[in-house]
Amino acid sequence: MPEQPAPTGNLISAQLLVDLVTNTLDPGYAATARQRGRDAPRRWSDRPAVALGCALIGFILVVAYIHTHRGAPQAAKVHDSLVARVRAAQHRVDGLAAQAQQLNDSLTVLRDQALARSGPLSRQLGREQLLAGQTAVVGPGLQVVLKEPPSAATTGPPGRGGSAPGAATNILSDRDVRSVVNELWADGAEAISVNDVRLTPTSAIRFAGDAVLVDFAPITSPFTIRAIGDADNLATGFASSAVASRYQTLAGANGIGFAFTEHKKLTLPATPVASPRFAHPATATSSPAPPGPTR
Amino acid sequence: MIAALALAAGIVVGLVFRPTVPIWLEPYLPIAVVAALDAVFGGVRARLDGIFDAKVFVVSFISNVVVAALIVFMGDKLGVGAQLSTAVVVVLGIRIFGNAAAIRRHVFRA
Numbered sequence: 001m002p003e004q005p006a007p008t009g010n011l012i013s014a015q016l017l018v019d020l021v022t023n024t025l026d027p028g029y030a031a032t033a034r035q036r037g038r039d040a041p042r043r044w045s046d047r048p049a050v051a052l053g054c055a056l057i058g059f060i061l062v063v064a065y066i067h068t069h070r071g072a073p074q075a076a077k078v079h080d081s082l083v084a085r086v087r088a089a090q091h092r093v094d095g096l097a098a099q100a101q102q103l104n105d106s107l108t109v110l111r112d113q114a115l116a117r118s119g120p121l122s123r124q125l126g127r128e129q130l131l132a133g134q135t136a137v138v139g140p141g142l143q144v145v146l147k148e149p150p151s152a153a154t155t156g157p158p159g160r161g162g163s164a165p166g167a168a169t170n171i172l173s174d175r176d177v178r179s180v181v182n183e184l185w186a187d188g189a190e191a192i193s194v195n196d197v198r199l200t201p202t203s204a205i206r207f208a209g210d211a212v213l214v215d216f217a218p219i220t221s222p223f224t225i226r227a228i229g230d231a232d233n234l235a236t237g238f239a240s241s242a243v244a245s246r247y248q249t250l251a252g253a254n255g256i257g258f259a260f261t262e263h264k265k266l267t268l269p270a271t272p273v274a275s276p277r278f279a280h281p282a283t284a285t286s287s288p289a290p291p292g293p294t295r
Numbered sequence: 296m297i298a299a300l301a302l303a304a305g306i307v308v309g310l311v312f313r314p315t316v317p318i319w320l321e322p323y324l325p326i327a328v329v330a331a332l333d334a335v336f337g338g339v340r341a342r343l344d345g346i347f348d349a350k351v352f353v354v355s356f357i358s359n360v361v362v363a364a365l366i367v368f369m370g371d372k373l374g375v376g377a378q379l380s381t382a383v384v385v386v387l388g389i390r391i392f393g394n395a396a397a398i399r400r401h402v403f404r405a
Contacts, residue, residue, distance in 0.1 A: 024393025
């Protein structure tokens with residue numbers, strides 16, 4: 001501040017700020033102008049200097065731009081490779097599951113050959129396998145569909161840390177699937193599948209992150225729950241249940257998709273069931289260690 | 296005229312060569328950008344004021360970048376790099392705003 005008296009004490013810092021705001025032009029310009037006079041002749045170096053400065057500025061700006069935007073494809077690449085790995089792993093899991101199912105089928109064929117085809121033993125085994133979800137089943141039943149609202153798929157740009165939008169979380173979770181399944185069991189369902197994953201006596205419906213896991217198989221939004229049983233009983237029992245009315249309300253309020261329909265014929269897939277390793281029949285009369293599943 | 300041409304040339308050179316910014320230079324990139332913008336606005340305003348000087352333009356730009364980088368470098372060494380970086384951006388940002396306002400007064404007379 002050349003034309004004002006030197007301020008003292010607290011004023012200095014305030015003056016600094018005022019100076020900062022009012023004298024925005026580099027003081028060098030004014031000083032040089034005063035020194036050389038207003039209409040001094042051009043020097044030979046003026047044009048190259050300006051050109052150099054401007055080229056430098058353009059260069060810096062574009063380098064910064066490129067540098068900032070180069071990181072984005074990198075992140076996308078990492079994301080893609082992760083997705084590819086997950087897909088490959090899922091593929092392998094599918095293959096192994098198919099193989100297990102195939103082996104299970106051939107096991108069934110072999111066992112059928114060994115046992116009398118229509119003997120009581122074979123019939124009992126068949127029924128228990130059916131209850132255990134080890135054979136694909138066909139029958140009348142009810143199909144319930146739960147769906148996320150369409151607008152929920154707001155996967156915007158990855159937000160900055162700590163600003164994750166609350167809307168990104170799904171409305172439906174494992175609890176919803178579980179409550180529908182429980183209601184269907186209570187209404188007399190004999191076999192249930194969720195998104196073509198058959199529920200067995202050891203099935204669990206859980207969640208990990210945003211995904212709903214049914215027996216470790218991740219399933220996503222349109223949750224199709226099929227239950228085989230007396231279709232009319234299932235439909236009336238389910239329609240009058242608290243679960244159904246809750247999702248009717250949710251469908252109205254949050255826009256989730258909720259529908260249930262009776263079907264004459266539903267087909268539920270089989271699940272290869274691992275043999276229990278620790279549980280043994282409590283009765284001493286049963287055979288010591290039968291080769292097949294002991295359920 | 297020559298300034299615009301040179302600016303375009305600099306942009307083209309950057310686009311053609313696509314230089315990778317070394318990792319140690321990364322923290323100074325935002326500072327350099329703000330200093331560059333400050334130099335541009337300062338130069339335009341000086342031109343409108345009729346006191347533009349090529350030497351002052353180039354020297355002030357380069358020294359601004361260097362000093363700002365130095366401040367940030369020292370701050371990094373002393374553990375206050377982020378704060379000093381903010382300080383540099385704030386000061387240069389205020390200057391940019393002030394110069395932009397002066398340019399606006401020149402151009403629109405308002």
